[in-house]
Amino acid sequence: MHQIRPATEADISALAALHIAGWQGAYGGLVDNEFLKIPTLEDRIKSWEEWIHLGDCGTHLAVTEDGQPVGFVSYGRLKTPPPGSSPIRPLYSAEIYGLYLLPDYYRQGIGTKLMGHAITELKDMRHKSLCLWVLEKNSRAVSFYKKQGGERCGKHDIQLGTTTAREICFGWREMPLL
Numbered sequence: 428m429h430q431i432r433p434a435t436e437a438d439i440s441a442l443a444a445l446h447i448a449g450w451q452g453a454y455g456g457l458v459d460n461e462f463l464k465i466p467t468l469e470d471r472i473k474s475w476e477e478w479i480h481l482g483d484c485g486t487h488l489a490v491t492e493d494g495q496p497v498g499f500v501s502y503g504r505l506k507t508p509p510p511g512s513s514p515i516r517p518l519y520s521a522e523i524y525g526l527y528l529l530p531d532y533y534r535q536g537i538g539t540k541l542m543g544h545a546i547t548e549l550k551d552m553r554h555k556s557l558c559l560w561v562l563e564k565n566s567r568a569v570s571f572y573k574k575q576g577g578e579r580c581g582k583h584d585i586q587l588g589t590t591t592a593r594e595i596c597f598g599w600r601e602m603p604l605l
Contacts, residue, residue, distance in 0.1 A: 429537050431544050434486040434499065436479055441496040442486065443471035449498070449527025454587075457564045462588025484524060487544045489537045498528035500541035502549060507560060509581025509596040518580075519598055521554035538571060546602050558598040572597040 434442060451463050466474075478484055484503040490496050501524040508517060523545055528537055549557060558580065561568045577597030584593050 429489050429491060429497065429532075429535070429540070431487050431489050431540050434479070434488045438488055438496070439472055439475045439479060440468075442475045442488070442499055443468055445488075445496055445499055445527060445529065446471050446475070446525070448529055449525075452530035453527065453565055453568065454562065457562060458590040458592055459588030462590065465588070485545065485548050487541055487548075489528070489532075489541055497532045498526075498537050498541060500526045500545045502545040504554075505558065507596075509558060509598065510583060511581070518600060519556045519558040521549045521552075521557045523557065523559040526559075533567065539575070542575060550602055555602060556598070556600050557602055558596050560594045560596050563593040563595045569595070575599075576603045 447466060447468065450466070454463060478501070479486070484501050486499055486501045488496050489498040502521065503524065505517060505519050505522045506524070507522060508519065512518060523542070526538060526541055526545075528541075546557065559572070559577075561572060563569065563582070577599055579595055580598035581596035582593055584591055586592075
């Protein structure tokens with residue numbers, strides 16, 4: 428059984444390591460493999476220190492019974508709206524910035540639990556809608572977000588090393604019940 432708990436400053440190194448391993452597991456073979464090696468643990472630790480200290484995102488960590496971190500979700504106010512969104516009356520107010528698991532823990536319900544905790548927190552912050560971005564070729568994640576009721580609501584191309592990749596946006600006009 429896995430526990431989901433809020434991440435703290437004491438988890439920064441674990442979050443950084445999970446971020447790298449999750450990124451490599453999710454995108455290996457989909458983007459330039461040399462690009463996947465670029466963020467070092469030290470780089471990610473610095474990023475997570477900044478994100479945690481800024482306090483502009485919530486983060487929950489999935490851990491095993493013995494406390495081993497196996498995944499995380501990070502979320503907050505909308506930062507990357509879908510193309511064509513109105514800044515005056517946006518369709519989405521919240522965003523999941525990242526949801527990553529170690530590959531050995533895929534398909535165990537952990538992603539659904541992490542997403543559920545993020546949604547609960549976002550609702551408590553009075554958000555009513557949600558979106559997130561995922562690489563279109565990441566079929567595992569695309570299938571997961573479709574299963575959670577997400578509707579494709581935008582796309583754009585990004586450069587990841589030597590790879591031009593398409594990101595697609597999934598949105599929930601009303602927060603899902605997970």
